[in-house]
Amino acid sequence: xxxxxxxxxxxxxxxxxxxxxxxxxxxxxxxxxxxxxxxxxxxxxxxxxxxxxxxxxxxxxxxxxxxxxxxxxxxxxxxxxxxxxxxxxxxxxxxxxxxxxxxxxxxxxxxxxxxxxxxxxxxxxxxx
Numbered sequence: 001x002x003x004x005x006x007x008x009x010x011x012x013x014x015x016x017x018x019x020x021x022x023x024x025x026x027x028x029x030x031x032x033x034x035x036x037x038x039x040x041x042x043x044x045x046x047x048x049x050x051x052x053x054x055x056x057x058x059x060x061x062x063x064x065x066x067x068x069x070x071x072x073x074x075x076x077x078x079x080x081x082x083x084x085x086x087x088x089x090x091x092x093x094x095x096x097x098x099x100x101x102x103x104x105x106x107x108x109x110x111x112x113x114x115x116x117x118x119x120x121x122x123x124x125x126x127x128x
Contacts, residue, residue: 003066004047011058013073020080022058028076030054032094033064035075040102044109067104071097 011025033052036045046052050063064072071094078090 005062005064005066005069005072007055007060007062008058010069010073010076014076014080018077018081020076024080025058025076026055028079029062029072031079032072032075033062036064036068036072036098039098044102044105065101065105067101068098071095071101 007029010029011022014020014025033045033054037052042052045064045068047063047065052063055062074090074097075094078087078094081087081090
């Protein structure tokens with residue numbers, strides 16, 4: 001699961017049917033990643049031991065889990081065409097696929113983490 005989002009491929013997917021200049025794409029890309037971080041926290045969006053910094057070109061590395069690729073492309077498509085009602089579906093798809101990606105990462109991280117039971121208060125006043 002540690003593959004990162006390929007920014008160039010997202011750009012190519014988004015611009016396949018609609019024209020979008022690179023600077024607008026970069027703005028929408030950074031906004032989308034920051035929205036995901038705001039909703040799910042960096043731990044579940046950014047690759048381990050990495051820090052997210054806004055991209056500046058489509059050749060930059062995003063350090064975002066690759067499972068977010070589809071929802072990032074959907075949100076950029078929606079954001080670039082939000083005035084066109086035909087593209088409203090992309091926002092709903094983004095929200096659905098973002099949640100699916102988050103849950104996949106959460107499950108993966110949980111399966112690699114030792115879970116210890118919570119302490120509890122016993123009748124004799126000691127914490128277990």
